Amino acid sequence: MSLSRNQQSNRERKSMNKIAFIGLGNMGAPMAKNLLKVGLTVEVFDLNRDTVTELASLGAIAADSIQSAVAKANVVITMLPASHHVKSVYLDDNGVLNHVSKGTLLIDSSTIDPETARSVAAQAQVKGLNFVDAPVSGGVSGAAAGTLTFIVGGTVENYSDAKEVLSHMGKNIFHAGEAGSGQMAKICNNMMLGILMSGTCEALNLGIENGLDPKVLSQIMLQSSGRNWALELYNPCPDVMENVPSSNGYQGGFMSQLMAKDLGLAMEASVQSQTSTPMGSLARNLFNLHNGQGNGERDFSSLFEFYRKK
Amino acid sequence: MSLSRNQQSNRERKSMNKIAFIGLGNMGAPMAKNLLKVGLTVEVFDLNRDTVTELASLGAIAADSIQSAVAKANVVITMLPASHHVKSVYLDDNGVLNHVSKGTLLIDSSTIDPETARSVAAQAQVKGLNFVDAPVSGGVSGAAAGTLTFIVGGTVENYSDAKEVLSHMGKNIFHAGEAGSGQMAKICNNMMLGILMSGTCEALNLGIENGLDPKVLSQIMLQSSGRNWALELYNPCPDVMENVPSSNGYQGGFMSQLMAKDLGLAMEASVQSQTSTPMGSLARNLFNLHNGQGNGERDFSSLFEFYRKK
Amino acid sequence: MSLSRNQQSNRERKSMNKIAFIGLGNMGAPMAKNLLKVGLTVEVFDLNRDTVTELASLGAIAADSIQSAVAKANVVITMLPASHHVKSVYLDDNGVLNHVSKGTLLIDSSTIDPETARSVAAQAQVKGLNFVDAPVSGGVSGAAAGTLTFIVGGTVENYSDAKEVLSHMGKNIFHAGEAGSGQMAKICNNMMLGILMSGTCEALNLGIENGLDPKVLSQIMLQSSGRNWALELYNPCPDVMENVPSSNGYQGGFMSQLMAKDLGLAMEASVQSQTSTPMGSLARNLFNLHNGQGNGERDFSSLFEFYRKK
Amino acid sequence: MSLSRNQQSNRERKSMNKIAFIGLGNMGAPMAKNLLKVGLTVEVFDLNRDTVTELASLGAIAADSIQSAVAKANVVITMLPASHHVKSVYLDDNGVLNHVSKGTLLIDSSTIDPETARSVAAQAQVKGLNFVDAPVSGGVSGAAAGTLTFIVGGTVENYSDAKEVLSHMGKNIFHAGEAGSGQMAKICNNMMLGILMSGTCEALNLGIENGLDPKVLSQIMLQSSGRNWALELYNPCPDVMENVPSSNGYQGGFMSQLMAKDLGLAMEASVQSQTSTPMGSLARNLFNLHNGQGNGERDFSSLFEFYRKK
Structure with missing residues (x-):
């Protein structure tokens, strides 16, 4: 699973400095904060405006819709409660897939069923987007400390890209296999x-x-x-x-x-x-x-x- | 659970150099061999005379009954298949309890139910004998290599005494509590x-x-x-x-x-x-x-x- | 759950003599035959053309699509292997809901999850259609003998209507509650x-x-x-x-x-x-x-x- | 399992009119009362003297030991809480087996493990006694109403004899097989x-x-x-x-x-x-x-x- 130096340097040229972060609950909020700490641009969205405001006070850009949150992003991270939220956020008319640029890396860190993850990944691929499922363990304290474990499902290249971003929020980042395998x-x-x-x-x-x-x-x-x-x-x-x-x-x-x-x-x-x-x-x-x-x-x-x- | 220097020295004066070993199956035979290797006197008994003969060829004294095996022993070790064998070997008229000297240390390494172990321990105590249950883990290979784990149930003093003998056959020797606790x-x-x-x-x-x-x-x-x-x-x-x-x-x-x-x-x-x-x-x-x-x-x-x- | 005489007579005036039967497997085929035996008009559809031909030889009208099968029906009965077939047959663009007349009685006798049954029922209701779930027990022999048990979920009125049709194929017809309850x-x-x-x-x-x-x-x-x-x-x-x-x-x-x-x-x-x-x-x-x-x-x-x- | 007329008449000549009843708890007391109601001689024993006194007031003979309770009995019935009580009541020096006449029918209606039942049966047989295990179902109300179910383990002849006595206390009396089978x-x-x-x-x-x-x-x-x-x-x-x-x-x-x-x-x-x-x-x-x-x-x-x- 290691990449040659050339691939490595190619990969590093990809820009992954503009993050859209959707879902700022108990886990999502501290995760987003860790991205801000390392100086990344983070545009945030959540239905709960208080947490959006709090993140904004720490340097995040507050978005008032998914559309606007992801418009300029080269990486989208989602942290949502259940499968139907993930389907809705990615697949709705106003959702992520319809409003990001081609080539964007999509990381879903929600814990959901693998079938949904595989389905979103397939639809993302059709649109030229790079989806990985990357559920976490380590709990709220791990999210705050930046010591989460991520188990990633997706192609080797997508995993490698995701690892760079995830390493700001976690310590162990595993590659479990193709899309859906992180959940599984x-x-x-x-x-x-x-x-x-x-x-x-x-x-x-x-x-x-x-x-x-x-x-x-x-x-x-x-x-x-x-x-x-x-x-x-x-x-x-x-x-x-x-x-x-x-x-x-x-x-x-x-x-x-x-x-x-x-x-x-x-x-x-x-x-x-x-x-x-x-x-x-x-x-x-x-x-x-x-x-x-x-x-x-x-x-x-x-x-x-x-x-x-x- | 540590003993003072005085108790320690008292304890050490106890003789534990004449072992009766009863039950020479897949586990018992290699265990007895390890006692022979460190130069202890080991008198052996099993219904299977072949294994008795084999042990005798390695320096053990062959006994033709439980009675004669334990007559001169200051330590008795048993390694038997199931509870009813343990009851019979210890409690029968011709059994261990009726034929050992007062103060003898009795170590049962069979894996049996704790109730039987507690019952034998109680009857041993009445006769002034010191019983511990000391079931093992580690299998046949551990028995041969002398790396078994023993989990011992009995008084602190009996445990300490047993540990000396068991250390010739095993590596980890735990004290689980009073009689029966080793089994439990x-x-x-x-x-x-x-x-x-x-x-x-x-x-x-x-x-x-x-x-x-x-x-x-x-x-x-x-x-x-x-x-x-x-x-x-x-x-x-x-x-x-x-x-x-x-x-x-x-x-x-x-x-x-x-x-x-x-x-x-x-x-x-x-x-x-x-x-x-x-x-x-x-x-x-x-x-x-x-x-x-x-x-x-x-x-x-x-x-x-x-x-x-x- | 009994109906007054007036409601009863109203209900009886409904026409339920043109049946569309979709899904002619081990269970569906003998069920459809029992409807033919009592002289009802039965238009049949299945992807397996052999079984359609067989039914046609017994007096059924062979349809070459779901659309045409249901076009003139006042009752539709489906008997399908699993939830996704039911979703597809009812909800697809070419499916039942888009091609039946208002007021048609829809009976799904497949064994599927209650959530799917409730969802199809709700979408049917929006279109002015009357859906019941009516899974069976009694096996292939019961299907042949016309002695199946049906457990029906739907409104009292839809249950009463369905009972008339189902009584040609079964012996015990229970009303379990609202839509989805039959499955449950x-x-x-x-x-x-x-x-x-x-x-x-x-x-x-x-x-x-x-x-x-x-x-x-x-x-x-x-x-x-x-x-x-x-x-x-x-x-x-x-x-x-x-x-x-x-x-x-x-x-x-x-x-x-x-x-x-x-x-x-x-x-x-x-x-x-x-x-x-x-x-x-x-x-x-x-x-x-x-x-x-x-x-x-x-x-x-x-x-x-x-x-x-x- | 039916007996010929001759065996039948032989069997009927056996006297089964003097019952010793041991164990007068929630179940035993109402069972004993039903025996008194049909005019049998019932000698009762329990460690609880109050219940003995109560039964005596209804016509039973109060015994002050197991020995005296069973001395003149031709049938002994026991109803005890657990296996160790059964062992003790039957097998102790002062127990039933040592103090009944040869040929006595012994019925244990306790619910215990089959092994204990088999063991007591075997020891009874050695002494020329006829033991059956006959655990009951039907609870306290069945015991009072005389409608208990008995499941009997023992020889065909012992079962037939026991059935006569048990029929005063119960309605269904099954023969499950040899001794221990009633419990099983x-x-x-x-x-x-x-x-x-x-x-x-x-x-x-x-x-x-x-x-x-x-x-x-x-x-x-x-x-x-x-x-x-x-x-x-x-x-x-x-x-x-x-x-x-x-x-x-x-x-x-x-x-x-x-x-x-x-x-x-x-x-x-x-x-x-x-x-x-x-x-x-x-x-x-x-x-x-x-x-x-x-x-x-x-x-x-x-x-x-x-x-x-x-």
Whole structure:
């Protein structure tokens, strides 16, 4: 996936200094700020005018429509809540595809279903535009710190271009494959995470209910074949680890309803591809049952409480 | 859990140089050999006389009954297939408890249910004997190399004593808590492992069925929140990683039927303690269904094939 | 839901004697034949010209496009494989909605997602057309015998109208609620069926593996609280019941891949409505794993074999 | 399984008129009362002296030990909470087996694991005693009304004898097979019931969350392939059916913790026989999670609330 020096220098001649940023929510706003910090021109649009005003006060150009936001851009970045927003922002008559210059790089960092991503990419290509899907992980704190992980789907060249821009907002930038693959790889990873977290809650709770100390059990599993990301960095049992949501009333972190949303995307991909995902399906249901009891906005490691006897 | 200098020196005066070793199967035989290598006196017993003879040729003393094997021992080690063997070897009229000297250290390295371990420990204590449960992980290769992991349940003092002996056969020796805790911690860890493995098979397969390259997906998840022991050291998808069973026709490694057995122990602990273990229960059933198709003696990562469309 | 005499007589004056029938597959063809048998005018269309020719030989009018098929119809019936076919047949420029007379009754008997049904219904209403979704159960044999069950979603009046036409093809015609409800109720019922069948396979197998005679166990459960449709009419264990697929090598009946499809629709409804369906999700995965081993075209009660040790 | 006239008449000559009844809890007491009502001699024992006194006031003979209770009996009936009570009452030095006359019929109506039942049966046989396991269903109200269902495991002759006595307390008396089979068949049936109930809760909830009326949906499923015992007689959704626990705040009926106990017995049988029971395992976990939130003593159909969003 490395490029020769010539291709490299060709690529670098592309201008990628005028960014249109659409979608300035909890994630989008701090991401856009990081682009401003490195001196790029950033024209911003959001239906929420307050956040547009705030960004403008930091040096962004406020746009009052998608059309005007993207008119002069050579890169467009979108960060939107769900698939139908992405379809609308890119494909509507007033949308991105109809109003950008040929050759523009389009980066969608929303987390959506891969099919929508592939469809937008195909329609962009027809118009001579370069689309990548580039969903993120790392949460609001990663967005603020500029340490997000991006998983990119698109051609090698588009990935290379996108990497330059994304590197101002993130630390790890992976190339998962062709268009849609960024979404798909994120879905697989987050399904795995949902399984790790529910399994870790369950194993710790089984130990506690049978007389083990969760700190001791965690130490043993960390050095054995039960080791996993949740146990290492995000222990769901209160007071085993410092500076994690479980030791802070499950505040902050990654909302349980977002985990359920990601597991829902995995289920849809599983159904559409007729793939078997029994463990992921069960994890979705466990998080969903937990959320139904009023826990949707708490950190996803609060699933630990779902297992505890009241 | 550290001991003062005085206790330390007291403890060291205990003699632990005459070992009785009962149960010389695939695991027990190489473990006993490692004790011989460091010059300890080892008296061995097994119903299979061939393996007794083999050990004798390496310097062990062949015993023709449990009684005679343990008569002069100050340490007894047992390595047996299942709970009922452990009960019989320790508790029968001709068993260990009735024929060892007071103060003898008893180490059971079988993998059995914690209740049996607690029961034997209690009956040993009544007779002034010191019992620990010390199940292992690391498999036949770890037994041969002397690099096993032992998870020990028993008093702090018994753990310290056992550690000295076990250190000739293993590398990591954990103290999980009081008697039975070694078994319980191993059960929790291996339930976690069953979940990790089934989840990893499933996530990789979902990616493959949706067009991702399993090597690329594995790389991405390893650096993201899907990271786990199975993905790091034991990738179940053929040809992603070298020197693992999946790249060798799923030969060797940890037999799928042993994973199902360990998950079965987890289920029994879950039922008896009225604990909820939905993910672990499902993992047991997936491995059991897989084993029912003739895969019980293949490596447990062969579960990957269970997910694949034929 | 009963209508007054006046409304009743008004309704009856509506003409419903010219039927356009689109989609003449395994189900659609025998359904259309039953309409011909009662003397209705039936104009038929399918991409497969052979089946159109066959129907024409039985008295149907062969149409060479959707447009011409529906031009003179006062009732349109569609029986199509999946959602995208339904969208296309109704909503395309050459589709039904653009070429029927105002007031026409539109009956879609395909099994699709409720959202698509609701969307087509809404667009039909805008054009002054009367749409109901009316998915069926009863299989190919029920279609031939005219004993299908229809579960109808739509207004009370549209349901009453549709009932008259559907009564020539089926025996039980239920009104589930407004548009989309027919699909939704069928999805719920078939999810229940998937759970009943997998549970029945599992309970019988548990008994057999523990020494019980499946006939005796079936008799006991039938008279106890384990009674259910699968056990009563469709015992999945060979040789317990006569004239069911399990006693005929699992041929005929309801294909396992169709059960997986219906469970997939349930999963999508569950994800979209953020509802928890752990049992239904697991059932989908069990059928999908079974299908992946080459059983998709066998009867769905062949899941019994999935549980058996080989 | 029918007996010839001669055997029949032989059998009838056996005296079965002196009953020892051990275990007078919620179930045992009303069962014993029904034996008194038909004029049998009933000698009763329980650790709770109040219930012994109450039975004595109704004509029973109060015994102050198991020994004295069974000394003159030709039939012994036991109704105890769990396996270890059964072992103790039958096998202890002061227990039933050591103090009854040869040829006595022993009927254990407790719900316990089949292995214990088989073991007690075997030891009884050695002493020339006739043991059957005869677990019941029908609950406290069935016990009072004399309408219990008994599922009997034992020889054909012992079953025939037991049937005579049990017919004073129950309506349906099944013969499941040899000793232990009564327990096993009950376990299979109740696992099926746990699956039916959780599936029914789930299907109704999916419908409600997608706009269906639970009464309408229930009616449709009752006449379709989703029909099952829970839907027919025990609808878990409030106000769909009268005179069921769901329409009475989930009071009375069959306690959720007893359903979890029965599903736990199924899990143990599944693990011990290496059988796959994914649906039953999941059902156990759902009931157990529900019970852990303080619902253990409510009717088991209260699981419906577990699925509802709060």
